[in-house]
Amino acid sequence: MIKSLDYNTIQELIKSSGSEEKELRVKGYEVFSKVPMPMWKRVKLNDVHIPYYKEYKSAIIKNEEQDGLVTNFITKALMDDDLNSLNTALKRNFGVDDKFKNMVLAFYNTGFSIRALPNSNIKLPIAVNYAVNGDDDTIIDLNLIIAERASNMTVMFDYSSEKRGFHNGLTVVIAKDGSNVNIVKIQRLSDDSSNFDNNIIITGNDASVRWTQVDLGSRVDAYDITAELEGTGSSAYLNSIFLGTKNQSHDMSYKVNHIAPRTESNVDVKGALKDTSKAVFRGNLDMKRGAKKAKGNESEVVLLLDKTVRSDAIPALWCSEDDVQANHSASAGQIDENKLYYMMSRGLSIDEAKLLMVEASFNPVIDTLPSDTMRESIRDYIGRRISG
Amino acid sequence: MKDTLLEIKNVKAEVDGKEILKGLNLTIKRGEIHAIMGPNGSGKSTLCNVIMGNPHYKVTNGEILFEGEDIVKLKVNERAKKGIFLSFQSPEEIPGITVDNFIRTSLSAVTNKNMPMLQFAKSMKEKMDMLDMKPEYRTRYLNVGFSGGEKKKSEILQMAMLNPKLVMLDEIDSGLDIDALRVVAETVRKLKTDDMSILIITHYNRILDYLEPDVISVLANGRIVKEGDKNLAKELEKTGYESILDEVMS
Numbered sequence: 026m027i028k029s030l031d032y033n034t035i036q037e038l039i040k041s042s043g044s045e046e047k048e049l050r051v052k053g054y055e056v057f058s059k060v061p062m063p064m065w066k067r068v069k070l071n072d073v074h075i076p077y078y079k080e081y082k083s084a085i086i087k088n089e090e091q092d093g094l095v096t097n098f099i100t101k102a103l104m105d106d107d108l109n110s111l112n113t114a115l116k117r118n119f120g121v122d123d124k125f126k127n128m129v130l131a132f133y134n135t136g137f138s139i140r141a142l143p144n145s146n147i148k149l150p151i152a153v154n155y156a157v158n159g160d161d162d163t164i165i166d167l168n169l170i171i172a173e174r175a176s177n178m179t180v181m182f183d184y185s186s187e188k189r190g191f192h193n194g195l196t197v198v199i200a201k202d203g204s205n206v207n208i209v210k211i212q213r214l215s216d217d218s219s220n221f222d223n224n225i226i227i228t229g230n231d232a233s234v235r236w237t238q239v240d241l242g243s244r245v246d247a248y249d250i251t252a253e254l255e256g257t258g259s260s261a262y263l264n265s266i267f268l269g270t271k272n273q274s275h276d277m278s279y280k281v282n283h284i285a286p287r288t289e290s291n292v293d294v295k296g297a298l299k300d301t302s303k304a305v306f307r308g309n310l311d312m313k314r315g316a317k318k319a320k321g322n323e324s325e326v327v328l329l330l331d332k333t334v335r336s337d338a339i340p341a342l343w344c345s346e347d348d349v350q351a352n353h354s355a356s357a358g359q360i361d362e363n364k365l366y367y368m369m370s371r372g373l374s375i376d377e378a379k380l381l382m383v384e385a386s387f388n389p390v391i392d393t394l395p396s397d398t399m400r401e402s403i404r405d406y407i408g409r410r411i412s413g
Numbered sequence: 414m415k416d417t418l419l420e421i422k423n424v425k426a427e428v429d430g431k432e433i434l435k436g437l438n439l440t441i442k443r444g445e446i447h448a449i450m451g452p453n454g455s456g457k458s459t460l461c462n463v464i465m466g467n468p469h470y471k472v473t474n475g476e477i478l479f480e481g482e483d484i485v486k487l488k489v490n491e492r493a494k495k496g497i498f499l500s501f502q503s504p505e506e507i508p509g510i511t512v513d514n515f516i517r518t519s520l521s522a523v524t525n526k527n528m529p530m531l532q533f534a535k536s537m538k539e540k541m542d543m544l545d546m547k548p549e550y551r552t553r554y555l556n557v558g559f560s561g562g563e564k565k566k567s568e569i570l571q572m573a574m575l576n577p578k579l580v581m582l583d584e585i586d587s588g589l590d591i592d593a594l595r596v597v598a599e600t601v602r603k604l605k606t607d608d609m610s611i612l613i614i615t616h617y618n619r620i621l622d623y624l625e626p627d628v629i630s631v632l633a634n635g636r637i638v639k640e641g642d643k644n645l646a647k648e649l650e651k652t653g654y655e656s657i658l659d660e661v662m663s
């Protein structure tokens with residue numbers, strides 16, 4: 026079943042679905058059909074193949090049967106509650122771009138709603154795998170993660186492929202009062218794939234969200250993580266590593282809106298670029314009026330492993346409130362020649378020496394991943410990419 | 414007769430377009446301890462860098478034969494794999510990489526195999542005990558925040574683990590207190606096998622009391638200008654370099 030991303034397809038998709046799903050898809054399609062494809066200066070979209078609509082049946086969820094946890098395939102049924110939560114989130118400004126964001130709302134073909142009930146402590150990390158599998162090469166996922174009052178949970182997404190695939194997703198994380206949410210996203214699609222990801226975090230009072238983004242794959246990659254710190258004393262800690270090799274390009278955008286008093290955020294991005302890869306990092310820190318005693322910090326450190334790479338950092342800091350602390354730092358540099366010589370004098374090839382420096386920079390993030398096998402496989406993957 | 418490990422023939426080398434080694438000849442036999450002394454700026458560290466293959470230094474003339482093979486075109490890591498080791502006059506700091514991780518990685522690069530964890534730990538402990546280094550240094554980032562003396566010990570620890578054929582000690586004695594110098598020099602002596610040759614660059618006689626040289630060469634102005642036995646060091650201590658230089662020049 027291959028169809029264009031058009032109104033006929035929408036009609037067919039909603040034929041037998043509930044009113045919630047109809048509402049979502051139709052509204053999404055309205056915007057999608059009006060907005061033109063974005064023209065991006067830094068990351069060229071020429072190499073992106075805009076997909077046809079296709080079903081995707083390869084989604085896997087693990088550890089979904091735990092006390093206090095409710096999970097649903099979003100394509101089976103969209104609940105009333107879920108739609109309400111989605112609508113709350115969709116009022117906010119977020120995402121890579123309106124075209125891509127609404128493509129998901131109109132044409133999503135997979136996704137989960139994951140809800141931790143009030144006061145529940147979900148012990149095992151919930152793992153969601155979206156792999157490109159044979160003909161299942163188009164992943165348009167809509168994910169809704171809701172941590173009810175005073176609950177704890179970890180959700181780990183893994184996007185992977187050996188061959189060309191297309192991924193465009195939208196993930197909403199709502200952390201209600203006093204909840205703690207850990208999100209891990211791993212992107213290791215093949216180096217001819219396209220990846221787009223639109224993410225929003227909304228926090229209640231004293232809620233805390235930790236987000237670890239491991240962004241390694243795809244030929245063209247663009248993602249956005251927007252955090253709306255609405256609850257007093259709430260926080261978002263966003264840690265990311267990225268790797269570019271060959272002609273990959275990464276476009277990363279982080280937006281943190283400090284809305285309530287005593288909110289805290291930290292965006293920490295570490296990257297490495299090799300061959301002719303490119304990366305652009307956009308960091309927006311917005312201290313809104315009323316966000317008294319808020320603290321925001323953003324830093325990006327990029328290792329340039331070859332002279333032919335390109336790295337841009339575009340930081341922006343907005344302060345409408347006086348009583349805040351906000352910092353930004355960005356640095357990009359090559360590995361010192363003397364250090365390379367020193368390491369090579371101990372037998373390491375130039376690539377092994379570079380890999381060691383990349384590991385030194387990435388390890389603090391990799392060490393926080395919630396599974397041994399995941400840590401090992403990420404390290405192996407990075408090793409192969411840098412030596413290959 | 415012992416065979417030759419390293420033979421340098423009429424080597425000229427420059428850095429940033431400036432000629433530093435000006436036709437240098439040197440032979441080191443297998444198992445030999447060879448000391449090189451000479452005035453500041455005469456080219457001793459340059460010689461070590463040229464033997465190690467630092468790409469910053471350009472060899473414009475001559476041959477460097479290691480076990481009979483010309484290594485001038487080999488990369489730094491290829492020379493390390495052949496068994497050449499340089500203890501740096503100023504070792505680099507590598508943040509984010511622990512001593513353990515770095516030495517394990519080096520060892521597997523040089524030997525092309527992974528030493529089992531337990532054997533590695535045992536071997537590290539043995540060598541660190543010899544060097545009077547506390548075990549917690551294994552988990553510290555390589556040389557980061559190490560004192561001058563600790564950095565020198567870290568160099569010898571690496572040498573001990575990698576077990577090279579040619580060890581170049583570039584002023585291993587600078588920055589070491591009297592006790593540390595004894596510990597380091599004695600460790601090197603214990604680790605030295607009949608197959609290991611040592612090239613000691615030094616300005617002082619004390620280290621030569623622990624590591625008695627078979628040959629002492631004097632390097633001045635980019636050339637070896639004099640060779641002698643261990644008594645040459647004593648002589649130099651009395652007379653300084655000037656008399657030798659006068660002698661050579663005249």
Ligand SMILES: Nc1ncnc2c1ncn2[C@@H]1O[C@H](COP(=O)(O)OP(=O)(O)OP(=O)(O)O)[C@@H](O)[C@H]1O
Pocket residue numbers: 428429431433451452453454455456457458459460469
């Ligand atoms: N990277 C470099 N760039 C420019 N000049 C250099 C460089 N390395 C060495 N030199 C010059 O080469 C000459 C020899 O230096 P080298 O470090 O080999 O001397 P040395 O004999 O080891 O001296 P010391 O006893 O002070 O350690 C000096 O004049 C030095 O300034």
Ligand SMILES: [Mg+2]
Pocket residue numbers: 457458459502583
């Ligand atoms: Mg020197």
